[in-house]
Each structure stands twice: as C-alpha cells, then as structure tokens.
Amino acid sequence: MTTSTSARTSTSTGNRGETVNPASPAIDTESVTALLERGRQLATPVLRAAVDRLAPPMDTVAAYHFGWIDAAGRPASGDGGKAVRPALALLSAQAAGQPPEVGVPGAVAVELVHNFSLLHDDLMDGDEQRRHRDTVWKVHGPAQAILVGDALFALANEILLELGTVEAGRATRRLTVATRKLIDGQAQDISYEHRERVTVEECLEMEGNKTGALLACAVSIGAVLGGADDRTADILERYGYHLGLAFQAVDDLLGIWGDPDATGKQTWSDLRQRKKSLPVVAALAADNPAAERLAGILAADAKKSEDEIADFTEEEFASRAALIEEAGGREWTSQEARRQHATAIAALDEVDMPAPVRAQLVALADFVVVRER
Amino acid sequence: MTTSTSARTSTSTGNRGETVNPASPAIDTESVTALLERGRQLATPVLRAAVDRLAPPMDTVAAYHFGWIDAAGRPASGDGGKAVRPALALLSAQAAGQPPEVGVPGAVAVELVHNFSLLHDDLMDGDEQRRHRDTVWKVHGPAQAILVGDALFALANEILLELGTVEAGRATRRLTVATRKLIDGQAQDISYEHRERVTVEECLEMEGNKTGALLACAVSIGAVLGGADDRTADILERYGYHLGLAFQAVDDLLGIWGDPDATGKQTWSDLRQRKKSLPVVAALAADNPAAERLAGILAADAKKSEDEIADFTEEEFASRAALIEEAGGREWTSQEARRQHATAIAALDEVDMPAPVRAQLVALADFVVVRER
Numbered sequence: 001m002t003t004s005t006s007a008r009t010s011t012s013t014g015n016r017g018e019t020v021n022p023a024s025p026a027i028d029t030e031s032v033t034a035l036l037e038r039g040r041q042l043a044t045p046v047l048r049a050a051v052d053r054l055a056p057p058m059d060t061v062a063a064y065h066f067g068w069i070d071a072a073g074r075p076a077s078g079d080g081g082k083a084v085r086p087a088l089a090l091l092s093a094q095a096a097g098q099p100p101e102v103g104v105p106g107a108v109a110v111e112l113v114h115n116f117s118l119l120h121d122d123l124m125d126g127d128e129q130r131r132h133r134d135t136v137w138k139v140h141g142p143a144q145a146i147l148v149g150d151a152l153f154a155l156a157n158e159i160l161l162e163l164g165t166v167e168a169g170r171a172t173r174r175l176t177v178a179t180r181k182l183i184d185g186q187a188q189d190i191s192y193e194h195r196e197r198v199t200v201e202e203c204l205e206m207e208g209n210k211t212g213a214l215l216a217c218a219v220s221i222g223a224v225l226g227g228a229d230d231r232t233a234d235i236l237e238r239y240g241y242h243l244g245l246a247f248q249a250v251d252d253l254l255g256i257w258g259d260p261d262a263t264g265k266q267t268w269s270d271l272r273q274r275k276k277s278l279p280v281v282a283a284l285a286a287d288n289p290a291a292e293r294l295a296g297i298l299a300a301d302a303k304k305s306e307d308e309i310a311d312f313t314e315e316e317f318a319s320r321a322a323l324i325e326e327a328g329g330r331e332w333t334s335q336e337a338r339r340q341h342a343t344a345i346a347a348l349d350e351v352d353m354p355a356p357v358r359a360q361l362v363a364l365a366d367f368v369v370v371r372e373r
Numbered sequence: 374m375t376t377s378t379s380a381r382t383s384t385s386t387g388n389r390g391e392t393v394n395p396a397s398p399a400i401d402t403e404s405v406t407a408l409l410e411r412g413r414q415l416a417t418p419v420l421r422a423a424v425d426r427l428a429p430p431m432d433t434v435a436a437y438h439f440g441w442i443d444a445a446g447r448p449a450s451g452d453g454g455k456a457v458r459p460a461l462a463l464l465s466a467q468a469a470g471q472p473p474e475v476g477v478p479g480a481v482a483v484e485l486v487h488n489f490s491l492l493h494d495d496l497m498d499g500d501e502q503r504r505h506r507d508t509v510w511k512v513h514g515p516a517q518a519i520l521v522g523d524a525l526f527a528l529a530n531e532i533l534l535e536l537g538t539v540e541a542g543r544a545t546r547r548l549t550v551a552t553r554k555l556i557d558g559q560a561q562d563i564s565y566e567h568r569e570r571v572t573v574e575e576c577l578e579m580e581g582n583k584t585g586a587l588l589a590c591a592v593s594i595g596a597v598l599g600g601a602d603d604r605t606a607d608i609l610e611r612y613g614y615h616l617g618l619a620f621q622a623v624d625d626l627l628g629i630w631g632d633p634d635a636t637g638k639q640t641w642s643d644l645r646q647r648k649k650s651l652p653v654v655a656a657l658a659a660d661n662p663a664a665e666r667l668a669g670i671l672a673a674d675a676k677k678s679e680d681e682i683a684d685f686t687e688e689e690f691a692s693r694a695a696l697i698e699e700a701g702g703r704e705w706t707s708q709e710a711r712r713q714h715a716t717a718i719a720a721l722d723e724v725d726m727p728a729p730v731r732a733q734l735v736a737l738a739d740f741v742v743v744r745e746r
Contacts, residue, residue: 055557057564120523124516143497146519147560150493153523154553157530161546169542173534180527184428187520191430 032367035360039087042100043107050108050155054148061140061148065119067131071139081131084247084368085110085218091360092222092236095353103222105159106171110218112156113179117214119149121186125273132264153179163225171224174233178217185210196302198276200285204245207278211251212244219243219361235351239361242344247368249337252277253330254372256321262373268317272309274301278336283329290326297323341369405740408733412460415473416480423481423528427521434513434521438492440504444512454504457620457741458483458591464733465595465609468726476595478532479544483591485529486552490587492522494559498646505637526552536598544597547606551590558583569675571649573658577618580651584624585617592616592734608724612734615717620741622710625650626703627745629694635746641690645682647674651709656702663699670696714742 051062063069070076086107093103121127122135123145129135137145160172188206192198219240220233228236254263255270255277263269270277283294297320301309324330344365348358424435436442443449459480466476494500495508496518502508510518533545561579565571592613593606601609627636628643628650636642643650656667670693674682697703717738721731 053553055560058556058560116523120519124519142515143563146493146497147556147563150489150522150526151553151556151560153526154549154556157545157549158553161542161549164542164546166539166542169534169537169539169545172530172542172545173537176527176530176534180426180524180531183431183520183524183527187428187431187524190516190520 028363029367031360032363035087035091035364036083038100039085039090039107040083042090042104043083043086043111046104046108046159047111050112050159051152053155054151057140057144058148058151061136061144062115062152064139065115065136065148067133071134082371082373083111084364085114085215087364088215088218088240088361089222091357091364092219093226094222094357095236095351095361096223096226096228096232097354098222098226100222102226105163105168106221106225107218109156109160109171109175110214110221112152112159113175113182114214116149116152116156117179117182117186119145119152123149124186124190129265167225167227171221174217174220174224174237178213181209181213185213192276193274195276196299197284198281200278200281203276203278203281207248207252208241208245211248212241215244215247216240232351235347239344239347239365242340242347243365243368246337246340246344246365249278249333249340250369250371252279253333253337256324257330259372264373267314268321271317271320272312274298274309278333279324279329281329282332282336283324283327286327286329286332288327290323291328294320294323294327337369341365402740404733405736408460408464408737409456411473412458412463412480413456415463415477416456416459416484419477419481419532420484423485423532424525426528427524430513430517431521431524434509434517435488435525437512438488438509438521440506444507455744455746456484457737458487458588460737461588461591461613461734462595464730464737465592466599467595467730468609468724468734469596469599469601469605470727471595471599473595475599478536478541479594479598480591482529482533482544482548483587483594485525485532486548486555487587489522489525489529490552490555490559492518492525496522497559497563502638538598540598540600544594547590547593547597547610551586554582554586558586565649566647568649569672570657571654573651573654576649576651576654580621580625581614581618584621585614588617588620589613605724608720612717612720612738615713615720616738616741619710619713619717619738622651622706622713623742623744625652626706626710629697630703632745637746640687641694644690644693645685647671647682651706652697652702654702655705655709656697656700659700659702659705661700663696664701667693667696667700710742714738 047066048068051059051066053059054062060069060073064071067076089107089110090100090103092106094100096102118130119136122130123137123142127135128138135145136148156175157172160168160175162168185206185208188202189210192202192206216237217240220228220236223236224233252270255265255275256268256279258265258269260267260269266272270280280298283291284298285291301320345362348361420439421441424432424439426432427435433442433446437444440449462480462483463473463476465479467473469475491503492509495503496510496515500508501511508518509521529548530545533541533548535541558579558581561575562583565575565579589610590613593601593609596609597606625643628638628648629641629652631638631642633640633642639645643653653671656664657671658664674693718735721734
C-alpha cells in the first residue's frame with residue numbers, strides 16, 4: 001500500500017470542532033437511528049439478565065460500566081455506547097433470511113466481548129474517562145476492572161453455548177477467533193507506543209485486529225446462528241472488517257479533531273496519549289516539509305515524561321494537529337475511511353440477501369463514516 | 374456445617390517445616406509420578422503449539438510464565454507446576470472408555486484457563502513469586518499480565534472449538550461455566566480480604582469456586598470429548614470438585630506451615646498476606662481462649678499497613694501460626710482435607726469405569742492430600 005499524502009498538503013485550517021466527516025453520503029439518519037434503537041431494545045434486556053448472573057460486587061461494577069447505575073449505585077440512564085454491534089448482529093440474522101430475534105444471543109455475546117476489551121484496555125492504557133464518565137478502574141479499582149472484564153468474556157461464551165446447537169458452537173468459534181485478534185491488536189497498539197516509527201501498514205493491521213475483527217464477527221454471528229454456511233459468513237465478515245477499518249479511521253480523526261462535547265473525551269485526546277494513529281503515521285510517511293518538522297517535534301516529545309506532555313497548552317497540541325494536517329495526514333485518513341467504506345459495500349454484492357437488509361447495511365456503513373462521536 | 378474445633382486444642386508444636394500431611398494413605402507414589410508425567414508428555418507439545426500462535430511479545434511472555442524460557446529469553450526447563458489437571462483430563466477420557474489421547478485438547482484447554490487465572494490473580498493479589506520465579510507482571514509489567522491472561526483464556530476455547538464436534542461444544546460450555554465460577558471465587562477472595570469476619574462456610578464456598586470448579590471440569594472434560602453423557606460427566610465433576618476442596622485445604626496448610634524450599638513461596642506466605650484461609654477462619658470459629666487471643670491480634674493486625682506487616686519478624690508470624698494451631702484451625706483443616714478426600718472417592722462408585730482408571734483416580738486423590746508442594 002502506498003499513501004497518497006506525499007505530494008499534497010492540506011489547505012484546511014484544521015480547527016478543532018470543525019466537522020471531521022470524511023464523506024457525506026445522503027444517509028437516512030432516521031432509519032439508522034431506528035436500527036440502532038432496535039438493537040438496543042432487543043439486546044439490552046438479555047444483556048442485563050446476563051450481567052445479573054455475576055456474583056457481587058461484579059454485577060454492580062458491570063452495571064456501572066454499562067451506564068445502568070451511577071458510581072453511588074443509583075439507577076442511571078447513562079450512555080451505553082453507540083450500539084453499532086448489536087444492530088449489526090440482528091441485521092446479520094436477517095441477511096440469512098431469519099427474524100432479527102435469532103441474532104440476539106450473538107448481539108449480546110459480541111457486546112459482552114466488546115465491553116470486556118474496553119474494561120481491560122482502559123486499565124492498560126490508563127484512560128480515566130469513557131462515555132463521559134470515570135472508567136471502572138478509576139472508580140472501583142484495577143482488580144475489579146480485570147475481574148469484571150474476565151467475567152464478561154466468560155459470559156459471552158456462556159450465552160452462546162447454552163443454546164446447545166451446532167450453530168452456537170460455530171458462532172462461538174468465530175467469536176473466539178475474533179477475540180484473539182482483538183487481543184493481538186491491543187498488544188500491537190501497546191508495543192507501537194514504545195516504538196519510534198510505525199508504518200501505515202502496521203497501523204492498519206493493528207486497527208484491523210483491534211476494531212475490524214469484532215465488527216466482522218458481529219456481522220456474521222446472527223447469520224451463523226440462523227444456519228448460514230461458512231462462505232456466506234466469510235463474505236459478511238469481509239463487509240464488517242472493512243466497516244471496522246472505516247469506523248476506526250473516523251475514530252482516529254475524532255481522536256485528534258473531535259469535539260469533546262460529542263466524543264466524551266478530552267481535547268486532542270490521542271495527541272495527549274502520543275498515539276501513533278492513522279493521521280499521525282500517514283503524516284509521518286509523507287515526503288514534505290511539514291512531515292519533516294512533525295517528525296522532529298514528535299521525536300522530541302517522545303523523550304518527554306507523561307507529566308510534561310500533560311502540561312502542554314492547548315496551543316501546543318493545536319500546532320501539532322495543524323502540522324499533521326499540513327503534512328496530509330488528515331486528508332489521507334479521510335480518504336482511507338472512504339476507501340474502506342467502498343470496499344465494505346462492495347462485499348455485500350457477493351451474497352444473496354433481502355434487498356431491505358442490504359439497504360440497511362449500506363445505511364449503517366454510511367452512518368459509521370459520518371458520525372461525530 | 375459446624376466446625377469441630379470448639380472443644381479441642383491441639384498439642385502439636387506447629388513448627389514450620391513439620392509435615393502438613395493431613396492423611397497418610399499408603400499411596401503408590403511411583404504410579405502417580407508416572408501419571409503426572411504422562412499428562413505432561415501428551416499435553417505439553419500441544420500447549421506449546423497453542424502458545425506459539427500468540428502474537429509477539431505475548432508468545433514470549435507466555436513461554437516465560439510456563440517456565441519454558443527465562444526472563445532473558447533463554448531456553449529453560451522451569452517448574453511448570455504439578456500438572457494435576459492434565460493428568461486428570463486424560464484419565465477422564467479413559468473413564469469413558471476412550472484412549473487418553475482423546476482427552477488431550479481438554480487437558481490443554483483446562484491448563485490454559487488455569488494459567489490465565491494465575492496471571493490475573495498474581496497481578497490482582499500483588500504476588501511477586503510463583504514456582505520459584507518472579508511473576509509475569511513483575512518481569513513484563515501489568516499490561517502484559519492482563520493481555521497474555523486474556524489471550525490464554527481465548528486460546529482455551531479456540532483449541533476445543535476447532536475440533537468442530539458437538540462434544541467439543543459441550544466441553545467448552547462446561548469449561549466456560551467452570552471459568553465463571555473461578556472468577557466468582559477470586560472476587561469472593563478479594564472481597565473477604567476487606568472484611569473483618571469470614572465464616573467457614575463462606576471460605577469453603579470461595580474455595581469450591583476458586584479451586585473446585587476447574588478441577589471438576591478437568592475430570593469431566595476428557596469424558597465429554599469421548600462422548601460421555603451428562604450424568605456421567607456430572608458424577609466425575611463431583612469427584613473433581615471435592616478433590617479440589619481437599620487440594621485447597623492442603624494448600625491452605627502449606628500456605629502457613631509449608632516449607633518454602635518445597636512450595637516456592639515465602640515463609641508464612643498466607644499470614645504475610647493476611648489471607649482468611651481455612652485454618653484461620655476455622656480457628657476464629659472455635660470457642661476457646663486461643664481463638665479469642667487470635668481474634669484480638671488479627672483485629673489489631675487488620676489496622677496495620679502492608680509495610681508494617683511485611684516488617685514482622687519470623688517470631689511474630691510464628692506466634693500467630695501457633696495460636697491458629699492452638700485454637701484448632703490446623704487440625705480442623707487437616708480433617709477437612711480427609712473428609713473432602715473421602716467424599717471425592719465415594720463419588721467414583723456411582724459411575725462405571727475400567728478398574729485401573731478408578732485405581733489411578735484414587736491414587737491421584739491420595740497424592741493430592743499428602744503432597745508437600
């Protein structure tokens with residue numbers, strides 16, 4: 001893969017808060033909202049019943065993480081995330097000609113694995129905020145973050161395997177493989193933090209593992225539970241994998257230029273953590289004066305302590321973001337999101353499915369690349 | 374359940390290093406050694422191949438944990454543990470009339486789950502030594518201990534599910550349930566550390582979850598992979614569960630009175646950590662002057678910092694151990710190991726199996742209660 005940033009510099013001012021939408025397809029927002037809401041409606045009761053199985057205090061800690069209660073244990077209607085994965089798992093069942101309900105155990109299992117990884121990653125990365133609230137390790141301590149993460153992972157397998165069918169075994173196997181890739185991705189992410197240089201290819205491989213694999217599984221799991229064959233499941237996973245890469249490219253844009261009110265993260269969040277995300281590695285891969293200046297600045301930053309970075313002014317972060325943009329990293333990542341989006345949509349042509357289901361998968365892909373949180 | 378400690382005080386001196394064997398059946402050590410060795414021989418190559426699938430640096434970290442390499446990455450032939458679980462999984466297959474090889478994927482999966490829990494528990498508990506070496510979080514950092522633990526857990530399911538059989542799905546379901554109990558047990562263990570009083574019943578429940586459940590699964594998993602029905606598997610699990618409780622009772626004795634050269638742990642290991650293990654809770658449940666004195670001392674200890682406890686002299690730990698013994702906690706725990714051992718053996722009568730297999734399960738149970746490490 002070659003980056004297309006080398007000969008181009010952006011003319012945008014790159015102010016934070018400016019929209020980061022890499023594409024503006026005419027998306028049917030109402031239909032996507034309804035789709036995400038349906039996923040939540042069908043999956044949440046089963047998810048809550050699953051979490052209720054946990055021994056105290058893990059049930060309470062998990063309920064806090066999902067936003068069902070606050071830190072003091074009072075009922076809350078917190079932000080449980082975008083719920084893209086449950087919506088996909090239900091559509092997945094429909095893609096195999098089954099009612100959406102067939103996908104519910106898959107939706108719940110994937111959501112459990114996703115949240116297992118959030119609990120552990122937040123602890124490993126030292127992230128203090130998620131979904132506008134303190135993270136679990138911050139409120140309940142590292143041991144609870146580890147334990148409850150472990151319990152959610154086990155619960156995911158339990159929910160599927162207690163169906164007792166051959167299909168459930170196949171679904172669990174796919175989920176397990178996806179979970180291992182997700183762990184590989186987190187391992188790569190951590191190891192990249194200690195390296196001076198990461199290539200665009202390495203970054204994409206890491207993001208494919210960390211985000212693509214589980215989204216892929218969400219898109220196949222309902223179909224597998226509904227009896228789809230491996231070929232169909234593999235094609236659906238291809239759509240989900242590239243959707244995941246598009247999703248992550250947008251996430252990487254939001255991690256630098258996102259509006260904190262929308263994302264629930266700090267300003268310049270990924271720059272504060274010195275993350276080698278796509279815009280950064282693409283900018284560094286460019287052959288222009290901005291890329292050279294950026295490389296010098298980031299090399300100097302790498303020698304600084306975490307406290308020194310935390311003490312940076314808004315202007316210091318803004319100047320780094322501007323250099324990333326000037327080198328072409330922002331524009332390349334926007335284009336990459338569009339490319340992955342197109343590849344995802346193209347995969348859908350290879351499998352027979354009801355036309356309305358296909359339309360909804362397309363609408364969801366459109367939503368993923370235009371979202372602002 | 375009532376403890377039998379109330380009216381009895383021990384007359385033993387309770388010196389550390391004195392044998393802690395709660396029972397001395399005439400065990401066939403040679404046969405047990407051969408059995409454990411067979412388990413290692415058959416399971417280790419498959420285990421190593423599984424660990425080789427992990428992305429770097431997780432493969433190296435896992436190899437260190439299993440004792441295959443040292444901290445500098447040089448090949449080592451470290452102590453990989455007693456390998457009781459693999460031996461049980463192979464016997465389990467034979468109990469169902471199958472060759473031991475049928476149990477190998479089960480042996481490997483159970484060993485992976487066991488080591489996943491060791492990696493996470495050592496981190497949560499702050500344990501710095503295991504099997505005579507520094508623990509993974511100590512050598513490679515907390516993030517690697519979390520990540521590699523997660524990866525081993527996922528790998529356990531992967532190894533079983535890629536068999537692709539209905540039996541593999543059933544085996545994975547049992548393993549998942551056992552893993553959840555194991556996590557419940559660790560959660561209970563942690564919560565008990567912050568409580569002033571823990572009952573003997575609560576301690577046994579915790580140990581049943583933390584140790585009994587996975588040993589139970591080891592004893593059923595080979596049979597399930599070999600096509601045994603649920604009734605047979607349940608009875609085998611009953612044997613394994615009580616074997617686990619006997620095992621843990623001995624572990625609790627070794628945790629106070631074990632010889633550090635044999636156990637690989639510090640002297641008075643569990644007292645240093647203020648663990649509310651069986652001898653301690655049984656002693657506190659007794660109605661005698663020693664129990665009262667012990668309660669007063671432990672209540673005062675609870676208010677001290679970890680550093681203050683670490684600064685205790687050998688004599689201070691020895692006097693606490695002597696009080697536990699005088700109150701009857703040591704003798705009660707020895708008897709409890711014998712009771713659980715007898716219950717385990719009795720379960721074997723309820724299921725038809727080849728006589729030599731039954732004899733080996735009995736020998737293994739005998740070994741578990743007389744071991745000194």
